Amino acid sequence: MAFENEKMETMPVNELREYQLKMMKSVAKKVYENNAFYRRRFKEEGIKPDDIKTVEDISKLPFTYKKDLRDNYPYGLLSVPMESIVRWHLSSGTTGKPTAVAYTRKDIDTWATLIVRAMKAAGASADDVVQNAYGYGLFTGGLGFHYGAEKLGAKVIPVSTGNTQRQIEIMKDFEVTVITCTPSYAVFLAETMEKMGIDPEKDLNLRIGFIGAEPWSKKTRERIEDMLGLRAHGGGAYDHYGLSEMCGPGVGAECTAQEGLHIWGDHFYLEVIDPETKEPVGEGEKGVMVLTNFTKDAMPLIRYWIGDITIADFEPCSCGRTHPRLPQGILGRADDMVVVRGINVFPSQVEFVLMKFPELGEAWQMIVDRKGALDSLTVEVERKENVRVDDGLANRIKNELKAYLNVKADVVIREPNTLPRYEGKAKRVIDRREFE
Ligand SMILES: [Zn+2]
Known part of the structure; x- marks a missing residue:
């Protein structure tokens, strides 16, 4: 088992809490003293950094929302002077203003160190050849893994997204051992390999997949590990x-x-x-993830409301x-959650149900519409190639969706390769309802 920093990663929980208290005080002081937005928000909540006495006192600090980043675009959340900034990344800004995040040289190094930590935790080392198929550019995936893999000492091939056949040829020629990409692209790669007559177990050396940037299920993991030959080479998809x-x-x-x-x-x-009460949920309960940066230099965020x-x-x-x-x-x-007839439905839950059926392929989508006063949900999913499906399959999926999600859905089985493919994040929900 390899660590980036064994002492920190395996620190006893009580010591970690003490360390976190120290870091919490220091970041609260930093934003209070250096950022006008946070100074105002702390004052509105009637709190000063010195009021933090235990880690639980974090609940006295204000939340930061995506809207705050938009409203303070582009420079308003900086906690360091402009001259120490060495990079900006921007969100795509599908609606309205984008959001901007800043990095100092120290931030770039911390970030690379964290990727080294991730790579070591998954068993990667300086001996690996890393094909980085995340997008390079304003999106952080490509450059993040690039700097991290270089810091690890691995050999990095910055292929970015697209050009799938070429990607597979490069994998073969350079004996690539690590692939980084989204789960939907991992599946698309595997499907393309099959069409090209390439057997990943025999013809390729892929051992580790760093798969992320969109939610995926355990069942999808097993399929990716199998389809890309990761297990066969002694690794897995992480x-x-x-x-x-x-x-x-x-x-x-x-x-x-x-x-x-x-x-x-x-x-x-x-x-x-808890998104309603804004209080911490009980142990083991579902809620919205909120994170505070301890080590971000340029632009630390306090209690950032992520929405995941x-x-x-x-x-x-x-x-x-x-x-x-x-x-x-x-x-x-x-x-992402859609409310269908008053029931919360997450695309990840629908995927979980679909993955139970070995006859089905990976491409699927859900369409929400309104017929009269009632919402309707239709799940469209491709059957696998060379698999026969019987008339009862759609009904069995329908019953399983009803049992698992408590929602009635129509199920349509589509022919292979008829639903849209995505090289970035897959779009699973099509909401056709018109709300007044
Ligand atoms: Zn672990």
Whole structure:
């Protein structure tokens, strides 16, 4: 078992809490003294950094929302002078203003260190050849893994997204051992390999997949591990977690035990909050993930409301790491959630049900519409190639969806390769309802 920083990663929980208290005080002081937005927000809540006496006192601090980043775009959340900034990343800004995050040289190094931590936890080393198929550019995936893999000492091939056949040829020619990409792209790669007559077990050397940037199920993991030949080469597919507001990828990562994402507690403080009451949920309960940056230099965020739904486990992992874990990863986004006839439906739950049926392929989508006064939900899913499906399959899926989600859905089985494919994040929900 390799560590980036064994002392920190395996620190006894009580010592980690003490360390977190020290870091919490220091970051609260930093934003209070250096950032006008936070000084005003602290004053509105009637709190000063010195009022933090225990880690639980974090609940006295204000939340930071995505809207605050938009309203203060582009420079308003900086806590360092402009001359120390060396990079900006921007969100895509699908609606209205984008959001911007800043990095100092120290931030770039911390970020790379966290990727090294993730890579070592999954069993990667300087001997690996890393094909980085995350997008390079304003999105943090590509550059994050690039700097991290170089810091690890591995050989990096910056392929970025697209050009799938070429990617597969490169994998073969350079004996690539590590692939980084989204789960939907991993599946698309495997499907393309099959069409090209390439057998990943025999013809390729892929051992480790760093798969993330969108939620995926355990069943999808097994398929990716199998389809890309990762298990056959002694490795696996490992989830990782991040968002540009915290650093980029590197906020959390899975170890080889695959018992959930470790959220690195020496860099981030994890809270799981009830979206209604804004109070912490009980142990083992579902809520919205809220993170505080301890080590971000340019632009630390206090209690950042991420909107991802998760469940935290504070028990140490069998690998020896003591930081909090998300055993089920990300269950969905609070804003991905669709309410169908009053029931909360997460795309990840629909996928979980679909993956139980071996006759089905990976491509699927759900369409929400309104017929008269009633919502309707239709799940469209492709059958696998060379698989016969009987007339009863759609009905069995329908019953399983009803049993698991408590929602009635029409199920349509489509022919292979008829639903849209995505090289980035897959779009699973099509909401055709018109709300007044
Ligand atoms: Zn572990």
